[in-house]
Amino acid sequence: MSIYDTLNPEQKRAVLHDKGPLLILAGAGSGKTRVLTHRIAYLIEERDVNPWNILAITFTNKAAREMRERVDNIVGYGSENIWVSTFHSTCVRILRRFIESIGYSRSFTIYDTDDQKTLMREVCKFLNIDTKKMNERSILSVISRAKDEMISPEEFALQAQGDYQQTKYAQAYSEYQKRLKASNALDFDDLLYKTVELFQTNKEALLYYQNRFRYIMVDEYQDTNNVQFQLIHLLASGLNEYGEREYNLCVVGDDDQSIYKFRGANIYNILNFEKAFPNTTVIKLEQNYRSTKSILNAANEVICNNQGRKDKTLWTENEEGEPVQFTQYETDFEEADSITSEIQHLVNTGKINYNDIAILYRTNAQSRLLEEKLILKNIPYKIIGSVNFYSRKEIKDILAYLKTIDNGLDNLAVKRIINVPRRGIGLTTVDRVNDYALQQNISFYEALTRAQYIPGLERSASKIIPFVSLIEGLKSRIQQEGYSLREIIDDILDATGYLRELEEENSEEAQDRIENINELVNKLVTYEENSLEPPTLSGFLEEVALVSDIDNLNEEMNHIVLMTLHSAKGLEFPYVYLCGMEEGIFPGYMSIFADNPVEEIEEERRLCYVGFTRAMKRLSLTAAKQRMIRGETQYNKPSRFINEIPRYMIKMNTASPRKVQFSKMSNDSISDKSPGILDFDKPASKPQAGYRPYYTAETKQFEGTKMGTLDYGVGDSVKHVKFGVGIVTDITKGGKDYEVTVDFPKFGIKKLLSTFANLIKID
Numbered sequence: 001m002s003i004y005d006t007l008n009p010e011q012k013r014a015v016l017h018d019k020g021p022l023l024i025l026a027g028a029g030s031g032k033t034r035v036l037t038h039r040i041a042y043l044i045e046e047r048d049v050n051p052w053n054i055l056a057i058t059f060t061n062k063a064a065r066e067m068r069e070r071v072d073n074i075v076g077y078g079s080e081n082i083w084v085s086t087f088h089s090t091c092v093r094i095l096r097r098f099i100e101s102i103g104y105s106r107s108f109t110i111y112d113t114d115d116q117k118t119l120m121r122e123v124c125k126f127l128n129i130d131t132k133k134m135n136e137r138s139i140l141s142v143i144s145r146a147k148d149e150m151i152s153p154e155e156f157a158l159q160a161q162g163d164y165q166q167t168k169y170a171q172a173y174s175e176y177q178k179r180l181k182a183s184n185a186l187d188f189d190d191l192l193y194k195t196v197e198l199f200q201t202n203k204e205a206l207l208y209y210q211n212r213f214r215y216i217m218v219d220e221y222q223d224t225n226n227v228q229f230q231l232i233h234l235l236a237s238g239l240n241e242y243g244e245r246e247y248n249l250c251v252v253g254d255d256d257q258s259i260y261k262f263r264g265a266n267i268y269n270i271l272n273f274e275k276a277f278p279n280t281t282v283i284k285l286e287q288n289y290r291s292t293k294s295i296l297n298a299a300n301e302v303i304c305n306n307q308g309r310k311d312k313t314l315w316t317e318n319e320e321g322e323p324v325q326f327t328q329y330e331t332d333f334e335e336a337d338s339i340t341s342e343i344q345h346l347v348n349t350g351k352i353n354y355n356d357i358a359i360l361y362r363t364n365a366q367s368r369l370l371e372e373k374l375i376l377k378n379i380p381y382k383i384i385g386s387v388n389f390y391s392r393k394e395i396k397d398i399l400a401y402l403k404t405i406d407n408g409l410d411n412l413a414v415k416r417i418i419n420v421p422r423r424g425i426g427l428t429t430v431d432r433v434n435d436y437a438l439q440q441n442i443s444f445y446e447a448l449t450r451a452q453y454i455p456g457l458e459r460s461a462s463k464i465i466p467f468v469s470l471i472e473g474l475k476s477r478i479q480q481e482g483y484s485l486r487e488i489i490d491d492i493l494d495a496t497g498y499l500r501e502l503e504e505e506n507s508e509e510a511q512d513r514i515e516n517i518n519e520l521v522n523k524l525v526t527y528e529e530n531s532l533e534p535p536t537l538s539g540f541l542e543e544v545a546l547v548s549d550i551d552n553l554n555e556e557m558n559h560i561v562l563m564t565l566h567s568a569k570g571l572e573f574p575y576v577y578l579c580g581m582e583e584g585i586f587p588g589y590m591s592i593f594a595d596n597p598v599e600e601i602e603e604e605r606r607l608c609y610v611g612f613t614r615a616m617k618r619l620s621l622t623a624a625k626q627r628m629i630r631g632e633t634q635y636n637k638p639s640r641f642i643n644e645i646p647r648y649m650i651k652m653n654t655a656s657p658r659k660v661q662f663s664k665m666s667n668d669s670i671s672d673k674s675p676g677i678l679d680f681d682k683p684a685s686k687p688q689a690g691y692r693p694y695y696t697a698e699t700k701q702f703e704g705t706k707m708g709t710l711d712y713g714v715g716d717s718v719k720h721v722k723f724g725v726g727i728v729t730d731i732t733k734g735g736k737d738y739e740v741t742v743d744f745p746k747f748g749i750k751k752l753l754s755t756f757a758n759l760i761k762i763d
């Protein structure tokens with residue numbers, strides 16, 4: 001049996017489609033992503049297309065990785081030559097090669113949101129913009145929109161004529177862009193904008209990629225914006241050997257799942273695809289393979305309330321399954337408590353694993369209560385999208401050192417670390433150096449190298465000189481042969497005294513920071529080992545700049561995941577809890593009271609449809625009658641989306657009446673639970689092997705896999721997911737946990753809490 005036999009006739013038609021533009025417009029879970037993967041495999045295997053000629057664009061790096069793996073499984077070779085990446089990564093690779101023709105150097109750095117804000121703060125100060133009236137974020141979002149539309153600062157200024165506010169935006173845009181350029185830096189929107197600009201101005205570069213990418217595929221096409229459309233259009237418009245335009249472009253999407261309008265996504269990219277690309281073949285997939293009939297019916301009932309959508313009827317051969325559940329709790333505390341108890345019960349009774357479950361919500365802030373309950377009940381979890389690893393201070397500091405070593409032109413990076421750790425270089429000195437750099441039209445770092453000549457610096461110059469030699473020393477080390485990237489962080493930490501300072505601080509927070517830095521080292525080592533191209537510092541920084549949190553989601557880990565509905569796009573889970581189904585939360589007040597409420601509510605409804613269709617087996621919807629928001633108690637009705645599901649399709653649960661002591665709400669008291677719920681907290685039977693020990697809130701005792709004992713002792717070899725294999729040198733009983741000291745050959749001695757470390761004994 002060939003892999004193509006597992007496809008239904010319409011899917012097969014899409015996979016085997018010959019040349020010319022192809023639009024696969026289909027509902028959730030109908031196999032769009034799967035079709036893309038199979039099509040790539042088919043092109044390579046059956047049509048002898050060189051993997052080198054294929055470009056596949058996915059929405060996240062994680063999706064890209066998965067696609068490559070799946071193609072690899074099917075074809076078994078060649079997948080490393082396919083370009084499978086996000087729009088941003090694709091652009092970075094193109095720019096690294098050709099950006100010099102539009103006046104940047106190839107070692108450009110990428111600014112993240114924090115960098116953008118810092119830079120915009122400088123710009124506002126410089127232009128005397130009152131940030132109380134026009135804050136940095138709003139200016140940045142105006143600029144972002146302009147870049148989506150490919151409007152340059154000059155054009156923006158022209159359009160702004162006469163309008164005071166628009167003129168201010170124009171000035172800010174122009175100054176912001178000037179400073180980015182001076183730092184040889186690009187923000188995220190620039191990555192796309194500059195690639196399109198490159199292709200519009202450099203025919204050679206465009207021809208090169210048109211020739212290379214004979215087959216282009218784009219997943220989640222409904223959420224592409226204008227500049228992305230232009231990029232795709234340019235790339236797909238190459239001529240074949242007979243001088244014809246083939247447009248071998250295959251896009252897949254679902255107009256009902258377009259949820260990024262606020263970020264500039266243009267639904268008309270998918271609705272007008274046939275106009276933009278003549279002779280398009282359109283294929284609709286209508287069979288859903290993901291969800292039960294009950295789930296799919298409910299999703300269909302909700303989405304059909306949207307006007308102006310392409311009509312689709314999604315059906316499934318899957319079983320009827322359980323009805324969709326809806327429970328309205330008295331409070332948000334009860335909601336979080338019950339969801340987590342239910343999860344614990346499901347797992348403890350051996351029905352499912354933690355990683356079968358996702359809790360979804362409309363906004364990130366809703367995760368806090370859930371998180372508190374999960375900790376209390378010792379349920380392993382991962383939150384996608386809340387605290388971004390790369391936004392942490394210590395990580396940003398180390399990255400700023402790496403950037404300075406890699407590209408001294410990145411002014412923000414240099415300014416970030418010039419006095420970190422403290423070197424007695426104050427703000428006045430930084431300002432003087434900055435003025436000098438502006439006057440001389442040189443970078444901030446270069447100005448530092450001339451510190452002795454900067455007027456008014458005097459004694460401060462003697463503090464700057466050692467900093468410059470430190471950086472120069474590190475720079476020359478990376479030029480040395482056989483010097484690995486891994487060593488560079490050690491050198492930085494050592495030469496700057498950064499680590500020493502943290503170690504001397506000896507607090508839990510400092511320990512945390514050290515762990516994070518170690519994690520960054522892990523990332524660097526992984527990059528060095530797995531990079532498809534020869535590893536370089538720029539390559540590493542680029543990879544780091546482009547990771548989004550969802551990329552760190554690891555399905556093999558046995559934990560539940562929590563994320564916003566937006567992050568859940570494209571994913572699937574057997575059990576889904578969608579909480580906060582209330583008017584004012586979902587749909588949110590912002591959309592209910594928007595100037596164009598109909599449109600905004602429709603976007604929320606699509607988001608609801610995305611949420612429902614993530615579930616494979618069971619969908620549980622929950623709401624709370626009262627909820628604390630920004631310190632105020634709100635009383636919300638159930639969401640209109642609940643009312644849109646006919647009653648016979650939904651099982652209305654009544655929340656068991658429980659005594660909740662409001663005065664104790666915030667510290668999560670245990671006493672407010674009814675006995676029935678407490679039962680859920682106990683492991684119902686012997687925990688499965690491999691699970692970490694249970695710490696029950698009720699008894700505050702360990703009920704580990706060996707009921708109170710660890711299955712390893714001093715002298716045993718154990719394995720840790722990050723640090724690898726090590727030897728246990730000490731175990732002490734702390735207040736709530738065992739503190740285990742392990743000597744890891746690669747990472748040194750670590751003190752770990754047994755509950756979190758998940759150490760596995762190696763025989």
Ligand SMILES: Nc1ncnc2c1ncn2[C@@H]1O[C@H](COP(=O)(O)OP(=O)(O)OP(=O)(O)O)[C@@H](O)[C@H]1O
Pocket residue numbers: 006007008011026027028029030031032033034035254257288289290569570571572613
């Ligand atoms: N022909 C098929 N036979 C069996 N399983 C299938 C088939 N087509 C798709 N599936 C399965 O259905 C699920 C949904 O597929 P996929 O994720 O490709 O859908 P999608 O249309 O991309 O969904 P979304 O709109 O959420 O992105 C996956 O688990 C996939 O393996």
Ligand SMILES: [Mg+2]
Pocket residue numbers: 032033034570
């Ligand atoms: Mg998909």
